[in-house]
Amino acid sequence: MFPKINEVLYIQIASTDEKEEHKEYKSRIADTDDDSFLIEVPMQQGNSRLKRLFFGEELSISYMNESGVRHYFNTYVTGFEEDVVRLVRIRKPLPDEISKIQRRSFLRVHASLELAIQCEDLTRAVVLTEDIGGGGLSVYIEPDVKVQEEQKLKCWLLVPYRNGSIDHVQFEAEVVRIKKLESGRELGMLKFSQITDSERQKVIKFCFERQLDYRMK
Known part of the structure; x- marks a missing residue:
């Protein structure tokens, strides 16, 4: 059910700017624990620009499971870790918060x-x-x-x-x-x-x- 380490995540960011909210970014899970995923700094699809995230920022995330089914969940940034590269800590959703249907209702x-x-x-x-x-x-x-x-x-x-x-x-x-x-x-x-x-x-x-x-x- 949960995405695994090295899994690719597709990310959209909550914003009052409609253009920004429709941009899609790509990241990868570097590590995980009971409460969080640690992901690489997201990169914008198409131009490879890194996207700086901020504490508390709301994210809509999708990923493909092994059967090729796309799953969705909403989360937010809970912190940062300095490893070999900078990693972003995001809240791990509860199992029933992961859906096969896209839900773009951010924490607003x-x-x-x-x-x-x-x-x-x-x-x-x-x-x-x-x-x-x-x-x-x-x-x-x-x-x-x-x-x-x-x-x-x-x-x-x-x-x-x-x-x-x-x-x-x-x-x-x-x-x-x-x-x-x-x-x-x-x-x-x-x-x-x-x-x-x-x-x-x-x-x-x-x-x-x-x-x-x-x-x-």
Whole structure:
């Protein structure tokens, strides 16, 4: 069921950039343990460019078993190892999370969270998120908030957890795309451009708790 050492993996990466999300990369399993696969740094199909991955980044992976049947699972980056070459540690899925049917639902959850933003001209605003994941988030933009595609934003996100505690996540983001809504507002798709591993982990923790809440309903 599980892919084996030296097995080739085909990878797509969760992104708010539609072009990036449809790119496919190839890697190989270098080692494995009870909880993880250690894979080589992925290489883009067609041009052999290496793709740098980040902690918490969400991946959709497929591979062929010995019978020639393609299998799929979703996972995320949990760390890195320095061996002869740099290796990426990804979460090993549970057996029932591996499917013969492609499922591109990344770890992105709907959530209305307060996000304070500062634009490059130092103007500030508070917006609400529509969804959030390990690679970025979408936010509602009111008509009086001037945000444009490719703009860089400094951001402070208020993240509540199930135990009642609240964290503040600080990062920089790039506006990848803006979509006009019938209500007159806009929906801005943001990707993290600068975020520390510890701050990204806070977002991942929130997403897992929210997914757990959905499953328990």
